[in-house]
Amino acid sequence: MAKAMILAAGQGTRVRPLTKDVPKPMIPILGKPVLEYIIEHLARYGVREIMINVAFMHRKIEEYFGDGHRWGVEIGYSYEGAYEHGDILPKPIGSAGGMKRIQDNSGFFDETTLVLCGDAIIDLDVGAALHEHRSKGAIASVVALDVPLSEVKNYGIVVADPEGRIQSFQEKPSPEEAKSTLASTGIYIFEPAALELIPSGKVYDIGGELFPLLVEKQLPFFAQNRFFNWIDIGRVTDYWTVLQRVLRGEVAQMDMPGRQVRPGVWVGLNTHIDWDEVHIEGPVYIGSSVTIEAGATIVGPSWIGHGSHIRSNATVVRSVLFEYTRIGQGMTFAESIVSAQYCVDRSGHTVYAGDDRTLLRWGDARG
Numbered sequence: 001m002a003k004a005m006i007l008a009a010g011q012g013t014r015v016r017p018l019t020k021d022v023p024k025p026m027i028p029i030l031g032k033p034v035l036e037y038i039i040e041h042l043a044r045y046g047v048r049e050i051m052i053n054v055a056f057m058h059r060k061i062e063e064y065f066g067d068g069h070r071w072g073v074e075i076g077y078s079y080e081g082a083y084e085h086g087d088i089l090p091k092p093i094g095s096a097g098g099m100k101r102i103q104d105n106s107g108f109f110d111e112t113t114l115v116l117c118g119d120a121i122i123d124l125d126v127g128a129a130l131h132e133h134r135s136k137g138a139i140a141s142v143v144a145l146d147v148p149l150s151e152v153k154n155y156g157i158v159v160a161d162p163e164g165r166i167q168s169f170q171e172k173p174s175p176e177e178a179k180s181t182l183a184s185t186g187i188y189i190f191e192p193a194a195l196e197l198i199p200s201g202k203v204y205d206i207g208g209e210l211f212p213l214l215v216e217k218q219l220p221f222f223a224q225n226r227f228f229n230w231i232d233i234g235r236v237t238d239y240w241t242v243l244q245r246v247l248r249g250e251v252a253q254m255d256m257p258g259r260q261v262r263p264g265v266w267v268g269l270n271t272h273i274d275w276d277e278v279h280i281e282g283p284v285y286i287g288s289s290v291t292i293e294a295g296a297t298i299v300g301p302s303w304i305g306h307g308s309h310i311r312s313n314a315t316v317v318r319s320v321l322f323e324y325t326r327i328g329q330g331m332t333f334a335e336s337i338v339s340a341q342y343c344v345d346r347s348g349h350t351v352y353a354g355d356d357r358t359l360l361r362w363g364d365a366r367g
Contacts, residue, residue, distance in 0.1 A: 001046045002130055002189075003111060005099055006038060008118035009055035009080050009092040017342045017350055018236060023057040025118035026064065027233060028322075029246060030257055030285060030303065033064065034233065035118045036071075037254065042114070043071050045126035051108060052118070053098040055080045055090035078102050097204040103195050110192055115206070117186040121231040121242065121251065124187065129224060133189045138222045140194045140214055142166065143187035145230055149175045155183035156207060160223040166215060169207070182223055185230045236348045240337055243320050247283045247301030256285055268306060287323065 008025045018027050025035035035052075042050060050068065054061050054077050061077075068075030080098055082091045093101060099115070102108050112130060116122070124143065133141040144158045157170040159180045170179060188206065197213055198204055214221040229251055233239050246254050258266040264282020267273070270289045277294030284298050287306030295313040298304070302316055305323035310316060315332040322339035335346040344350045 001048070002126075003109065003113045004042050004047045004050045005102075005109075005113055005115045006035065006050060006052045006118045007095050007098070007115065007186075008035065008061060009053045009090070009098060010119075011056045016236075017344065017352075018239060018337070020341070022060055023054075024233070026057075026060050027119070027239065028305075029121070029243060030254065031287060031306070034121060035061065035065070037121050038116060038118060039065070039068070039071050039073060039075075041122060041124075042126070043073050047114065047126065048073050049076075049108075050074070051076045051078060051102055053078045053080055053092075053102075055092045058090070076108075078105075092203075094203045094209075095206040096198045096210045097202055099190075099195060099206075100198040100200055100202075100204065103192075103198075104200050109190070109195050113190050113192075115188040115190060117232075119233050120186065121229070121233075121254070122185075122187065123229045123251070124226065125228065129187075129189065129226065132224055133222070136164070136222050137220055138189070139191050139219045140211075141189040141222045141224055142211075143185050143189070144182040144223045144225055145185050145228070146181055146225060147183045149178065149181055152178040152181060152183070158182040158184050158223045164222045164224065166211075166221045166223050168215065169211060182225060186232075187230075236337070236344050236350075237346060240320070240335070240344075240346045243303060244301045244318065247285065247303060249283070256283070258285060258287075264300065 008023065010024060026033040039050065050073055052061065052075060058079055065075055078098060078101060080092045081089055099109065114126065129143055142158055147155060153172050153174055155172065157173055157178055157180050158166060159168045159170065160166050198210060231242050231251065233242060245251055256266045258268045260266050265280055265284050267286045268288030271286055273292045274294045278292055279297045282300045284300040284302045286304045289307050290304050291309045293310065293312040296310045297315045299317040302319050304321045305325060307324040308321045309326045311327060311329040313330045314327045316327065317334040319333050319336045319338060325338050325340050327333065337344040342350055342352045
């Protein structure tokens with residue numbers, strides 16, 4: 001079949017405060033980390049050996065996934081760090097550098113390898129992508145997705161000839177400058193020979209350094225134009241949008257957890273809800289051990305994390321409450337991501353618990 005490499009060493013600075021306490025691949029969607037969806041998807045296609053490069057808050061990833069046996073796969077970790085002044089500090093060495101380090105250590109990449117970012121939900125037909133890669137005799141392939149011309153400025157754009165052979169790349173071009181509308185999804189397929197071109201012991205990037213080298217050497221390097229769901233959580237605003245889509249049932253293989261108790265309303269175990277005195281419009285997922293008092297209103301798509309408490313006459317509209325979040329009596333939250341420590345609106349504006357302005361809006365929102 002193939003092996004897989006998941007890139008999970010980044011800091012996730014663009015999605016703070018969501019990455020304040022967890023690494024980006026561990027950001028939850030319906031109570032499961034993004035990375036778990038990726039591993040489940042690979043397992044469906046028979047990918048059994050998976051390496052994950054880690055750095056920042058690496059223990060949270062390693063302790064959650066362990067050796068991977070729960071998903072029917074085998075997971076290994078490559079920590080990227082340096083020993084300085086008595087401490088081991090995270091020090092990512094680039095997406096390609098991380099792969100080369102693993103290869104130098106064990107020769108792990110001895111067959112076709114699928115490389116994915118650990119922060120995007122996908123439903124790619126992995127089998128079809130591998131078949132196209134092999135049938136073209138490619139040393140490397142980039143899985144790309146056609147995007148509207150107006151959106152090319154948000155992506156790395158792949159320029160390829162009619163056969164799909166890659167000619168060049170454009171990083172976030174304006175619509176006027178764009179030579180293509182094929183966006184790189186950060187999903188790559190490599191043969192072992194591609195890794196031989198990466199220098200050892202250096203910070204080295206796949207997109208910025210390895211790919212231009214493949215083009216320069218005129219090696220068989222192809223783009224695949226595929227149609228699939230690719231949901232990248234690049235910014236906080238993307239996260240809110242993703243959850244709205246998931247709750248509306250628009251993303252394949254992401255089923256609502258819990259038990260459906262009325263149309264569009266799912267609940268976990270041990271919830272305390274005064275059903276006759278609350279107003280709930282689905283789709284809404286209410287996690288385990290949640291309390292919702294009389295007079296409260298919840299309008300979906302919304303997700304109420306486990307252990308949360310919504311006081312009387314409070315209103316939650318198209319929002320996400322992380323676990324153990326308390327919403328004060330009579331408070332209103334609309335189109336927001338709320339935790340016990342912070343609140344982010346859908347435009348990305350953040351206020352933190354303890355901020356005077358927060359107290360005016362939040363009441364006793366802290367859990």
